[in-house]
Structure formats: C-alpha cells, structure tokens
Amino acid sequence: MKYLPTFLKREETSADHDAFIGALTDALAQVARDTAQLEQELLFSTATGSWLEQWADWFGVYRSRAESDESLRQRIIACLIEERITIPALEAMTKRILGADTQVHIREPYEEVFRLDDSLLDEHRFGDATYYRIGVVDIAVDRSPTPEWLALLGLIKGAGIQIYTREMARTNNSN
Missing domain, CATH: 1.20.5 (Single alpha-helices involved in coiled-coils or other helix-helix interfaces)
Known part of the structure; x- marks a missing residue:
C-alpha cells in the first residue's frame, strides 16, 4: 500500500x-x-504438467499417453546422456522409440562407392553428390516412423550429417 x-x-x-x-x-x-x-x-527437477512438456519439447521428447511426469522426466534425462551420432546409438534409439522388435538397417552410402583406380573416373562428378558422399546416413525400419523418432534423429545427428529414413518390408529372420 x-x-x-x-x-x-x-x-x-x-x-x-x-x-x-x-x-x-x-x-x-x-x-x-x-x-x-x-x-x-521453471526448474527441471520440479516442473510438472504442461511446464514439463515444455522442457520435453525443448529436447525433442514427446509425452506418451497416460505417462507420468516422473517417467517423462527420466526419458528427457536419458535423451540427454545417451550416446549420439554413432550407428549403434542410432539403432538403440530407434528400437527404444519404435519398439524393441523393430528391424533396423543403418548404412553409410559412401562405403558403396566404387573405386576403379586413381583415374579420372573416380572423381566426385561421376557420383551423386547428395547421397553417395561422406556425412550421409540411411536408416531403414520395418514400420512407419513416428514424429518423436524423426525429431530425435534431428536432435542427435551431428552438424553436416544428412539422415535419410525409409520404411522397408518386414522380414522374418530366425537368427
């Protein structure tokens, strides 16, 4: 007053x-x-409800149906401390998001580039400069991608890395 x-x-x-x-x-x-x-x-450790979802959105994590605040908080922390950018990390993250039984095939297309010898035919102008180059990762999964998975791929990829995703037919391997 x-x-x-x-x-x-x-x-x-x-x-x-x-x-x-x-x-x-x-x-x-x-x-x-x-x-x-x-x-x-505003503190991550005590945020609840929509405030915690703001934190989750910041790190590219989405709340699952009927998920508790504590479970969401633990998933955000796991997203922050998990290994990134390596092929095993991409495969583990894909299986965690899409399901443990997801078939995942990850390859780097530049490994498939054919080298004849050290002649002019080996130059970059004879290959596809957007796909068959260093810094491209191709991920094929046997189910439809989810928005959370695509968002996390965008978050964990390194700078300059281009990630291609595609859906493949499910195969029944007994191995």
Missing part, C-alpha cells in the same frame, strides 16, 4: 474505493502466488 498514490489511501472511503483496493490486493496476491509457483515450474 505504501507505493499507491495518496488519493487511494484516504481515510474516508466509499464502497467503490474499498472494492477497487480489494481487487488490487487480490490481484497482487495472485501474482505473488503465481511467481512462487513459476519458480518451481
């Missing part, structure tokens, strides 16, 4: 004046409560 203009601090007041001061006091009290809660929600 000490910061209010003097005309709001009069001794003789009306019902309108009291209503205004009461509404102002209630609004300021609500701001104080919201600020205290905001401090809790």
